[in-house]
Amino acid sequence: MTPQARELIAAVEQLQxxxxWLxxxxxxxxxxxxDAGPDMGAVVALPADLLAEIRAALAASP
Known part of the structure; x- marks a missing residue:
């Protein structure tokens, strides 16, 4: 295996x-x-639609 192939494999493993983690x-x-409720939820969370969009993109990616 070439050094470039090893580097590519390592990079793919880091991306995965x-x-x-994300x-x-x-x-x-x-x-x-x-758990925090509606008042704190706006502070600690992304908007629900954006969170759903990110989750869908993560689920669809290989």
């Missing part, structure tokens, strides 16, 4: 780890907002 972070933000 970042995607998984997905768990968004879930945590949504849970925190739900």
């Amino acid at each position: 780890a970042g995607r998984a 997905g768990s972070l968004l879930a945590e933000v949504a849970d925190t907002a739900a």
Whole structure:
């Protein structure tokens, strides 16, 4: 395997780890907002439609 191939594989693995981390972070933000109630939810969460759009994009990506 060439050094470039190893670098590419490492980069893809980092992207996949970042995607998984972002997905768990968004879930945590949504849970925190739900637990905090409507007053605090606006402060700690993204707007629901934006959060749904991000989740859909993450789910659709390979």
